[in-house]
Amino acid sequence: MDAFVARSLDEIRFWSRIMKEHALFLGLGFRAEDTQLKSEANRFYTIFENIERRSHEYQLDADPNTIKDFNTEVRVAATNIWAFKRMVLGLILQCKLPGGTNFPLLVDHVSREANYFRNRLDELNSGTLEPLPDAIIDENIFFLKIMADHAKFIGHLLDPSERKLVDQAREFSNDFDTLMFQAADLSSMRPQSQTVPLLSQFVDENRVSVKSLRDFKKTARDLIEECRIKSIIHPLLADHVFREAERFLYILDMFDQSLSGIKVNKREILHS
Numbered sequence: 433m434d435a436f437v438a439r440s441l442d443e444i445r446f447w448s449r450i451m452k453e454h455a456l457f458l459g460l461g462f463r464a465e466d467t468q469l470k471s472e473a474n475r476f477y478t479i480f481e482n483i484e485r486r487s488h489e490y491q492l493d494a495d496p497n498t499i500k501d502f503n504t505e506v507r508v509a510a511t512n513i514w515a516f517k518r519m520v521l522g523l524i525l526q527c528k529l530p531g532g533t534n535f536p537l538l539v540d541h542v543s544r545e546a547n548y549f550r551n552r553l554d555e556l557n558s559g560t561l562e563p564l565p566d567a568i569i570d571e572n573i574f575f576l577k578i579m580a581d582h583a584k585f586i587g588h589l590l591d592p593s594e595r596k597l598v599d600q601a602r603e604f605s606n607d608f609d610t611l612m613f614q615a616a617d618l619s620s621m622r623p624q625s626q627t628v629p630l631l632s633q634f635v636d637e638n639r640v641s642v643k644s645l646r647d648f649k650k651t652a653r654d655l656i657e658e659c660r661i662k663s664i665i666h667p668l669l670a671d672h673v674f675r676e677a678e679r680f681l682y683i684l685d686m687f688d689q690s691l692s693g694i695k696v697n698k699r700e701i702l703h704s
């Protein structure tokens with residue numbers, strides 16, 4: 433089995449569905465009169481729906497060259513939706529869409545996810561995936577901010593009368609903001625900070641918080657699904673942020689496995 437094919441398909445299967453849903457959420461947040469923006473969002477929905485379907489049709493024994501071309505094509509789509517999201521962010525920040533319901537931070541957030549997807553496809557095609565010690569820090573910096581943002585979105589989209597849940601969401605937001613700062617500190621101390629014990633502690637600590645946020649999102653998703661709480665959270669958005677937490681956990685588990693597989697002196701610096 434070709435690792436390049438497996439990795440490419442895994443990334444595209446996960447992120448194309450995410451991009452498709454972003455198009456749906458953005459479309460719902462535009463005002464009724466923003467027909468052009470709505471139809472542009474619909475167009476992206478169809479594009480990523482198609483990419484998602486094709487990514488499931490390819491098998492793991494697909495020709496790596498075919499997958500390379502597919503990655504290139506998907507990269508163009510990811511770049512285009514990124515540009516669309518940044519354009520929309522500009523309109524909102526210039527108060528040109530008054531009354532729309534897409535938070536600026538949400539639009540920025542979904543553009544960062546598109547950029548992440550695009551970069552990953554670049555790295556796969558050019559064979560320049562980061563070495564493990566850098567990947568551990570950079571993936572955590574990216575995903576901790578994503579998790580901190582989710583907690584903020586949930587807190588703001590719950591009905592204000594759901595005081596307990598709003599408080600819990602704020603606690604998660606603070607927790608993840610702190611973890612983000614810790615990650616930035618570890619990053620600034622590179623490469624000296626990239627020892628096996630420090631990196632495994634970093635991964636372990638983040639994993640504990642991500643697990644509890646993941647469980648909170650799962651509970652919220654189920655409560656929304658059963659209409660047991662008051663909110664303006666779209667049920668699909670609740671599931672979407674849950675899946676992104678699962679993705680982060682999956683990545684943390686990979687890192688944990690790779691770190692425990694390193695048969696070097698535990699104090700040895702990974703970077704020479």
Ligand SMILES: [Fe+2]
Pocket residue numbers: 450454542545672676
């Ligand atoms: Fe997302």
Ligand SMILES: [Fe+2]
Pocket residue numbers: 541545578582673676
């Ligand atoms: Fe997200």
